[in-house]
Amino acid sequence: MGLLDKQFQNGNVLVTSLDTLLNWARLSSLWQMQWGLACCAIEMMATSASNFDIMRFGVIPRATPRQVDVLFVAGTVTLKMASRIKRLYDQMAEPRYVLSMGSCANCGGPYWEHGYHVLKGVDRVIPVDVYVPGCPPRPEALLEGIIKLQEKVRKESLVKKSA
Amino acid sequence: MTAEQVFTSLKAKFGDAVLEAKLDALQPWILVVPERMKEVALFLRDDPAMQFDYLMCLSGMDYNDGKLGVVYHLFSTVHRHKIVLKVQCAKETPHVQSVSAVWGTANWHEREAYDLLGIIFDEHPDLRRILLPDDWGGYPLRKDYRVPEFYNGVKVPY
Amino acid sequence: MNGSKTLLTSYVSQPGEIKTSSGKTLRTDEMIINMGPQHPSTHGVLRLEIVVDGEIIVDVIPHIGYLHRCFEKHAEHMTNYQQVIPYADRMDYVAAMNMEQGYAVAMERMLKIEVPERVEYIRVIMAELQRIASHLVAVGTFGIDAGAFTPFLYAFHDRERILDLFEMTCGARLLYNYVWVGGLSHDLPPQFIDKAKEFCKYYRPRIKEFNDLLTYNEIFVKRTANVGVLPKDVAINYACSGPMLRASGVNWDLRRDDPYSVYDRFEWEPQVGKGEMGTVGDTWDRHIVRMREIEQSVNIIEQALAGIPEGNVQAAIPKRIRPERGEIYARTEAPRGEIGYYIVSDGSTTPFRVKARSPAFVNLSVLPEISRGAMLADLVLIAAGVDIVLGEVDR
Helix, strand or coil, rough: CCHHHHHHCCCCCCCCCCHHHHHHHHHHCCEEECCCCCHHHHHHHHHCCCCCCCCHCCEEEEHHHHHCEEEEEECCCEEHHHCCCCCCCCCCCCCCEEECHHHHHCCHHHHHHCCCCCCCCHHHHHCCCEEECCCCCCHHHHHHHHHHHHHHHHCCCCCCCCC | CCCCHHHHHHHHEEEEEEEEEECCCCCCEEEEEEHHHHHHHHHHCCCCCCCCCCCEEEEEEEECCCCCEEEEECCCCCCCCEEEEEEECCCCCCCEEECCCCCCCCCHHHHHHHHCCCCCCEECCCCCCCCCCCCCCCCCCCCCCCCEEEEECCCCCC | CCCHHHHHHHHHEEEEECCCCCCCCEECEEEEEECCCCCCCCCCCCCCEEECCEEEEEEEEECCCCCCCCHHHHHCCCCCCHHHHHHHHHHCHHHHHHHHHHHHHHHHHHHCCCCCCCHHHHHHHHHHHHHHHHHHHHHHHHHHHHCCCCCHHHHHHHHHHHHHHHHHHHHCCCCCCCCCEEEEECCCCCCHHHHHHHHHHHHHHHHHHHHHHHCCHHHHHHHHHCCCCCCCHHHHCCCCCCCHHHHCCCCCCCHHHHHCCCCCHHCCCCCCCCCCCCCCCHHHHHHHHHHHHHHHHHHHHHHHHHHHCCCCCCCCCCCCCCCCCCCEEEEEEECCCEEEEEEEECCCCCCCCEEEECHHHHHHHHHHHHHHCCCCHHHHHHHHCCCCCCCHHHH
């Protein structure tokens, strides 16, 4: 869609579809839940610090699940924590997205073989939209994950039901 | 004080409660009867020549021959010496006297040994699971542990 | 009572009662507040069950285990002692080099291996760089918990430069698999020494800037002085270690007092809390001990860079690790305290038992003792001052 100010040659009138406008508003302000589980949380904190600056993508950390759009599952999910994640996900208001960050949240990670208390992938309890691989993923990888999520949001439609 | 001096001193005071010692290992250890661990611990902490006031580590062990055990690594901040104590008990009756009244740090270490190995510490003020959920079945660090297939509806293995 | 003592005594006549201005007595009740596994403090998944009487804390019951990742079970199933190193990394993910070094020191004592001098010097440089990075995370998040967001950005900006150095050497920013039993996985790249010297020169004035911003800030001092006082004998009975113990006035540092590696060749001093802004052993003391330790680490790094010898870092790595039957307990100084590994070998190439005694687990057990009587808002800072990393607490 481009920057808004470039559209204003013809007397401050903007013509677009409702879908595009709504999706653009949603993807530019994906508020995240300020929450991290394990090592990937440190990389998530580094991404929100000044060197990589996640806030320029519109991603602001909020403390409560009621006010967020996207949940970054950053770190290993254990069986003790799994029920709490499900409860947090249920508290989010739609439209809500989940970004699974790191190997442990994707598939169990390095603990897949003998981890009796590790949930082998957070998609066993909640539906995931984007998987970011890495152990831990670099901040640039997490930013790419967010951009992929933004592209997914861009293609949504009010009429057609998405997953 | 060397390990040998600690051993002779304990043997003199407690007689049968102190079973044996392996003094030629890299870190010499002394084997104690599990039912009298607390009095031995109190003596080691309070005796002026010993003063083992710092419990560095308390580890549960599964010896894979039908016996469980606990290993205590003690250190004295006053005299700067160390000693290792061990207790062993049968897997069917894994009872060891708790030392949480002697060293405050033993409280959580013993809860962890109970949680992961099933060693029951008598006279512990609050013996319940610490790392695993309260409704977990079994003791994972035992050598004969089998991973459950499902836990609360979630599939556990890969 | 520990903690803030001034306001309480004038309003509360005895526990469970409040006297109103007209002289009547109101009965109060206790309430249980859950500071759940998800909370905006960035210390990870810790659950605190707080029993409060109004604003005053009666008891705190920590519930842990939300990040129990079965380190000890994995260690028993690895085919090789070297394969335990990546799992040791992930225990305390903020101080991974120190975790690896602890395991390597324990194994080398058990196998009686002498590592080359160059390896020891590089390990010291990496461990001290990691100590600075870990303390920066600790003080940065401590600032956020107190409400100050800017020090976090300053701390992480400097931390990125340290992570650049690590990435230059071994390719990873956070979890390295670098310190192996008997040596290191990679030697230093040629430009490392100059870049590290540049970092040390750049960073010294930044410590003073950070102190001016946060440590001596009047609001921060008022919030942390006299809060969460840990007396010396309680600290030793609860086996606290690291900055928690040193802040209570105990001059004890494993690098000097239970020596390992080549720390005795450098001039540095363990930092002890003196109660400059309040009582000895309060939260401000723990903070200033960490800030001064950062400065001492920069000293150590500069001295090590000046004297690093030549050598082959992989010369002493054994091809096959098969220790004799036996066991060892060895401890080293991680940024959070004493990390100890109790390793039992049954004569095969697989470890029989590896128990990791983590400093944060032991330091956290003293939290109920130091927070009774504090206000609810102080508990956040007390918990942050203990500096826990849940990966290490739960292993």
